[in-house]
Amino acid sequence: MSSENSETEITAKRAKELDPDAESFLETLESEGVPQVETLSVEQARALHTDAFTPEAEPESVAAVEERIIGTFGKNIPVRIYTPEGSEDGQHPALVYFHGGGWVLGNLDTHDSVARSLANRGDCVVVSVEYRKAPENPFPAAVEDAYGATKWTATHAEEIGADPDKLAVGGESAGGNLAAIVAQMADEKELGAPDIDFQLLAYPVTNHDYGTESYSQNGSGYFLTRPLMIWFWNHYLREDVDGNNVRASPLLARDLSNLPPAFVLTAGYDPLRDEGTAYASRLNEAGVSIEHVNYGAMIHDFLNMRQLDDPFPDVERADDALDRAGEALREAFEE
Template sequence: MPLDPHLKEVLLQMAAAPQPGSLEELRAAVIANSARMPKRTVTIAGTRDLTLPGPAGDLPARLYTPQGEGPFPLTVFFHGGGFVAYSIETHDGVCRELCAGANTAVLSVEYRLAPEHRFPAPVEDAYAALVWAAAHGEELGVDPTRLAVAGDSAGANLAIACTLRARDEGGPALRAQLLIYPAADFVNVDRYPSRRENATGYFLTEERMKFFGQMYLANPEDAAHPHVSPLHAADLRGLPPALILTAEFDPLRDEGMAYAEALKAAGGRATHQPGPGMIHGFANMTALSPAAAALMDQAAAWLRTELAPTGERLPALKGERLE
C-alpha cells in the first residue's frame, strides 16, 4: 500500500524540523515532540504514579486502571526509544488506549537508559519490575494469574527478554505478549530487505538504529545474546501467545515477521498483524491516523481476549493475520 497520507504529513513536518545532532538533543526533541503529539481521548478509571524496587534503585512507574470492578488483569508495558530515550510520559497515550481497549490494568515502567546504563541493565530492570508486579497483585488491585507483557520497539525487545527469563528462571506465568514493531535481531541485519527498503525517510532510519546499537551494547559479542537478539535464542518453546504488529515502511518490519515465524516454528501460538501504509512509531500517532488507531484497537481486542477469565475466553485467533 502507499504510505498512509496522515503519516506522510507527519514525516514532512519531521523533515522540516531541525535534526538532533547529539543524544542530549535527541532526548530533548523526544520530549518536545511528544508534548505536541495529539492523543486520542479514552476513558479509564484513573492513574497512579509509584516507584518499584529495581536492581540498582527505584524505577518510576505508572499504573493505569480501567473502569469497572476488579481485580483486573495486568499488562506490564515497556516503552520504546532505542534504549536511549523516551519514558512513561511519552507513552502515556499508548498505555491509556491499551487500558481502555483491553480492559486491563497497565503498569508502565521506566528502565535505566543507555549509554549510561548498557545491556543488561534495561533487561534487569524490566524483569525485576515484572517479578515485583506479579508478587504485588493485591496492592495493585489486579489478578496476577492474568498477566501479560507488552512494549513497542526497544520496549518490545525487553518484553521478549522478560518472556525468556520468566520461562528459564521459573518466573511469573504469562498469558500473552503484545509486541509492537519489535527489534529482534542485532546480528544478521543484512538479512532483512526492509532494512534496505526503509533505511531512510520513514522516521526510524538504519543510521539511527546503528547508533542505538552502539549506545546499548558495550561489547559487540552481546549482540548475539538471546536477551538482545531473540531470533538467535537456542529455544523459543514454551513462550506465551504473541501478537506481533509490524509497519510496512519500517526497517524493523522483516525481523518482526521473522520472530512471529520463529515462535510458530517452535510450536508457539503467534499472530503477525501487518500494518499497511504504517511507519515505525504509529502506536503514538493514533490521533492522527485512523488506520493506526484501527491497528491499535485490534491489538487491544486481542489482548482483552487473551487476558479474559478462563471460563470467558473466546476462541483464539487463527491464521497469519487479523482480518
C-alpha cells in the same frame, strides 16, 4: 490462533503506497526542519523526542493513574499504573508495558497515550515501566529493570487491582524487544519468574542485524533509519559482541516452544519489519499461538503518532491497530 495479515503490498515506493497520514507526518518532519536524531547528542535527542511526543491535549480518560517507585535488582525505578475506564470493584488482568525509544529515548510521558489506550481497550491494569536508559546504563540494565518490574507486578498484583494469574508483557520497538526477552526469561524460570500468559510485541527489535531486506528498502526516509538504529545499538551495547546475546537479540534464542501466545505488529515501511516478521514466524513454527498483523502502508512507531500537537497530523491507523491489540489482550485473558 495463527494468522498472517497484510494490508497493502509492501513496496519501496514511498509516495505510491504509503499511508496518507504517515506521508503527512514525514512531510511535516521535513518542512519543520527536524534534525536527524543520530546527529544530536543524547541530551539533545531526548529533549527533541520528549517535546514531540508529549502532547499538550487532554489525555484519554482512565479510571485512575498512580505513580510509584519500585525496587528491581537493587535499583529504584518509576512506574505508572493505569486502571481502565469503567472499572468496578474487582481484579483486572495486568499488562507490564515497556515504551520504545531505542533504549536511549522515551519515558512515561512520551508513551502515556498508548498506555492509556491499552488499559481501556484491553480492559487491563497497565504498569508502564521507566526502565534505565543507555548510554548511562547500558545493556543489560534495561533487561534487568523490565524483568524486575514484571516480577514486582506479579507479586503486588492484588494491591494494584490486578489478577496475579493473568499477566502479560508488551512494548513497542525497544520495548517490544524487552517484552520478548522477559517472556523468554520467564520461560526459563530464572530467579523465581512469574507465569506470563501473553506477549504484545509492536514492531519489536529482535536482532542486532542490519542486513535484512527491510533495512535495504526502508533504511532511509521513513522516520526510523538505518543510521539511527546503529546509533541506538551503539549507545545500548557495552561492546558489539553483546548483540549476539539472546538477552539483546531474542531472535537468536534456540527454543521458543514454551513461550506464551503472542500478538506481533509490524509496519511495512519500517527497517525492523523483517526481524519482527522473522520472530513471529519462529514462534509459529515452534507451535506458539501467534497473531501477526502487518500494516503494510505504515511506518515505525505509528501507534504513538496520535494526539500529537500541531503541526503534526493524527495518524488514524493507530486507532485501528490499538483496537486490534486491545482485542488480542481481552481474548488472551478470557482463555
